[in-house]
Amino acid sequence: MFHSRHFNCVPLAEGIYVLEAKEQGGAMSNAGLIDMGDHTLIFDTFNTPQAGKDLREAALYFFNQPIKYIINSHWHGDHVRGNQHFSEELIVSSSTTRELMMKTQPEWLNRMRNLLPNLDEDILKLNASIDHEHHALKQKELSSELSYLLEIKESILTLKVTLPQLTYDRKITLHGSARTVELLSVGAAHTDCDTILYSPSDSIAFVGDLVAVHNHPLLVDGDPISWLEALTFIENLNVDLLVPGHGPAASSPYIQQIRQYINDLISISKQMVVENALMDVNNIEIPEPYLHWKFGSIFYRNLEFLIKTANR
Ligand SMILES: [Zn+2]
Structure with missing residues (x-):
């Protein structure tokens, strides 16, 4: 089995994996791998370049064939910051998502680069506190905080903002020799524009952050009212399995909780x-x-x- 410090690989169907973010590490959100038959499709690329690198390796490990399409479900950094490891392949998003990435990601990187000295200081302080902490549980908490900061630092030092090269507006259908999947833009929901991936033959949908399982969904960058409509749209697809951006895969009735x-x-x-x-x-x-x-x-x-x- 493929091993990464960033994610666990969970098979969902023949040729479909969810790479579930570990509590620690640089993934932060889930990604998907789909064997299209003659090529591999990847859904979302995690929070950091280092997790994106493992994502690429996992795709090649599970399906020994070319990677062709990389989908960015929405502009949030924890779904797109591994993109640079796929600059030779075709990164696809909705046109609004690409615009929002252009608006937000370079600015984020500049801001974070300026904060590097503070981050270094925090890392030093945390290291000292871990040395002085004798309570095992507290020491564990501090260590996980430290590993988070180290992942962020590595990502700031290595990140190259990499934008989608192909954009679409409502729907795009991707055909492989073994499966056909649909990218569907549901409009404003969790962000100003969210993309889901629907595989009709598997009754599986990768729904990005439209659904978070046992995690609070973030409402502040989108439109909660049209999000409700998007949830109804997903329900009407009649999928058996939903793959959320955060948390484990769930069955379709979970939508009601969101x-x-x-x-x-x-x-x-x-x-x-x-x-x-x-x-x-x-x-x-x-x-x-x-x-x-x-x-x-x-x-x-x-x-x-x-x-x-x-x-x-
Ligand atoms: Zn998000």
Whole structure:
């Protein structure tokens, strides 16, 4: 089996793998590998060049054939920063996603390069704290924080912003000798434009960050109302298996949990606006169904965003 410090390789069907981000390492989000028969297709490229390098190696390890298409589901860095290892292949995204990458990624890299001295300082401090920490659990937490910072540092030093060369607007169908898959733009949802990959013959959809499993989905860069419509669109595809951007693959009824989450947050935020509550969202407790989802801080960012947009 292929081994990477960034992800675990999970087979979903004959010729289809999800590469699930490990808690530590430079992946941060999931990627997909699809054997099209005469070539390989890759869905998303992780958060860092170093994870992207392993992604390339995994694709060649599992399917000993040329890699042809790389899909970027949306502009967020944790789905596109491995692109540079595929500059010889064809990177595909929606035209809006490419524009947003152009707008955000070079700027992010410049900002992060300027922050390198601070990052070095944080790394030194963390190393010292780990040496002085005798509590095993705390030491483990500090070590995982350190490994995160080291991954970020490596990525800033090595990243070359690499944009898609082929863009599409609504739908593109890709044919291989063994399967045909569809890229579908669902419009504004998690971001201003999100792409899903649908394989009708496998009843599998790679849905990017339109679905997060046991993770708080991030609402602040998109449009929660049209996101709800996008979820209905995915439901109507009648897929058996959904591959989320974060968390393990899930069956289609899981979509209802994301719909419920968005609706719950909209109603909490509306209530806060109506009551003109002092806008300290931190007084709100995360509702029980979402209490154990990862990245609880995103819940508060989401609420602040919804209150702000309701006030507009
Ligand atoms: Zn995202």
